Amino acid sequence: MNYHRFKLPKAYCPNCSRKVELLFSEESAELPQFYICFKCKKVGQFGVGELATNDFLAFSTDRKQEIQELVEEIPDKYVYKANGSQLRLEEKTDTYKRRWLSLYEYEKAFGETLGFEAIDFREDNRLCKWCNHALEGRRRSFCSDRCSRNYGKATFFKRGMSTLPHRIASRDRFYCRVTGEDLAVTNRFGVRIPASDHQVEIHHLVFVSAGGSDHESNLLTVSKQVHKDYHMGVAYAVNAIEEIKKQQLVHYQEKMYTAKENS
Structure with a gap:
């Protein structure tokens, strides 16, 4: 039918x-x-x-x-299906949805911490991270408390992504690994800050459905368009990402797959 x-x-x-x-x-x-x-x-x-x-x-x-x-067959709430892959119950809709691991869950799943906590786009560390004005006195990051608050709002409260993908994008300095496109937010002062412009997406080199994990070695920062093109089979995206995947598998195959797939 x-x-x-x-x-x-x-x-x-x-x-x-x-x-x-x-x-x-x-x-x-x-x-x-x-x-x-x-x-x-x-x-x-x-x-x-x-x-x-x-x-x-x-x-x-x-x-x-x-x-x-x-x-x-749907697992209970907060039950791991595989190492680095989790479902949670959305109580409002009574459905299950996969989510990103928290940093604690990441450390528990892989036995290591995830780096890239602080990222500084400044070429000159004597300038303010938010407004690019010269720092005075003993200030090292922001020229005023107001700039500090604005930066915190943009990079934490309104950054538009969970902590794990934000750390991965920070590792790649908010550039698409395929095209080199700048995916960071540029504020009203013309300063790049580590926050999503709603074009940042994180791609699993080894698909979750194929046993891929959420380990950082299996995650890649790409633009929304590149991500779409890859899954649509567009040649430039497929060739570039598959080449990166091949290189990563040489060094990190054990971590890129879940324990179940490796056994």
Whole structure:
């Protein structure tokens, strides 16, 4: 059974008035027809109305059994599936989502600490990290407390990424390892600061699905476009990243794979 997914004018959610996705069968008009609202996270069936959460009325007996078996395989909250790979329960949506390890979890998983805590883009350490003005007196990083607060907000509270990927991007000085594109934020003073411009993505050289770990040797800073091109099979991205992967595997293969894959 094949369903075609599309949008149409005037097809709006009855709850929030946002456009809904329509699912109509390509085979028969007599089969169930559905609409999905991603804002309300609701699924409705034409002629029936909104379906209750986990309502399997639209599925066959075999499909119900298959879904039930898949659900039973989902691990409990905070249970590691592999070394350096973790799922957590999103309580609001009652779904499981993979997240980055904390620094404590990283050290516990790999038996080593992750470096690259402090990164300084200044070419002259006599200048302020935030506004690039000359430092006075005994100041070593910022010319004023205000600059220090602004820098802290941009690089911690509003940096737009978790600690582990931020450390990896810091290691690569916020440059794409494939194209060399500058991915750091430039503030109003024209100063580069170690924060994401929403184009930074971290690529696993060995895919997690293939047993790849979250060890730093398996992580690569790339731009969003390069990451997309790689997974779409675009030659320049594939060739460059595969070459880096080959070099990394020579030195760090044991750490780039989970313990399960190495055994």
